[in-house]
Amino acid sequence: MxxxxxxxxxxxxxxxxxxxxxxxxxxxxxxxxxxxxxxxxxxxxxxxxxxxxxxxxxxxxxxxxxxxxxxxxxxxxxxxxxxxxxxxxxxxxxxxxxIIPFKAVTDAALKKLFPKAKKLKGPKLESADFRKMSYLAWTESSNLMYLVYEKDGRLDGINGTLARSHKKGICSICNRHSDVGMFTAKTKGSGQDNYIKRGNYICQDADVCNGKLNSLERLEEFTDMIQK
Incomplete structure (x- = not known):
């Protein structure tokens, strides 16, 4: 049974x-x-x-x-x-x-994850297939990228810019050959006005990346690196 x-x-x-x-x-x-x-x-x-x-x-x-x-x-x-x-x-x-679907996401939850994004549009949640996700990502204003993932049972998020390229490379999240772009995020440093930029190449298309990703290890490494 x-x-x-x-x-x-x-x-x-x-x-x-x-x-x-x-x-x-x-x-x-x-x-x-x-x-x-x-x-x-x-x-x-x-x-x-x-x-x-x-x-x-x-x-x-x-x-x-x-x-x-x-x-x-x-x-x-x-x-x-x-x-x-x-x-x-x-x-x-x-x-x-x-298949376990990605943790339930709402527009209200996204606004809490990114409180500084006053004009956050968010992804089209109604058309998203959450069973095919290990993380949720979308772009706004052509190159502003938001990425939501699960950490310790809760949703967390990072945002930055995605500089698209016309070259293929290895994605630091799925570790596969793909159309990649440089994702860069700023994090606050030790000084009051000191910011540090961190980034790496990732798939330009999050759906493609989610379809190739076969381990959460590199996703965790990537998000931890950005948020150091």
């Missing part, structure tokens, strides 16, 4: 869905493992090699979840049966009800 819990969506409707236990970054990691299995199946006929790939994929994915119950294990076990793209698509589609 699959446990379900009653939830309320952003329109106020209530319904039942399976209890979520997979973060967006973990889902992306699992998706990466399915690609490895598909590639292995397409390039090797060695049964022993394929068995090793399946074992490693299973081990890596289960390591993401130290306290899996039998029900959750049953949800993840079909990973080792993935051989073709259709198998991966069916498996990943079956995981979607178990």
């Amino acid at each position: 699959i446990h379900v819990k009653e939830t309320s969506d952003r329109t106020g409707n209530t319904g039942e869905r399976p209890e979520a236990f997979i973060r967006n970054d973990q889902f992306n990691f699992i998706k990466d493992q399915t690609r490895i299995l598909i590639t292995g199946q397409a390039t090797s006929n060695d049964a022993e090699v394929l068995n090793v790939l399946r074992h490693l994929a299973h081990e890596k994915v289960f390591k993401l979840f130290p306290s899996l119950n039998d029900e959750q294990k049953a949800v993840l076990n079909p990973l080792t049966s993935v051989k073709e793209t259709a198998d991966a698509e069916a498996f990943l589609e079956g995981l979607e009800p178990y």
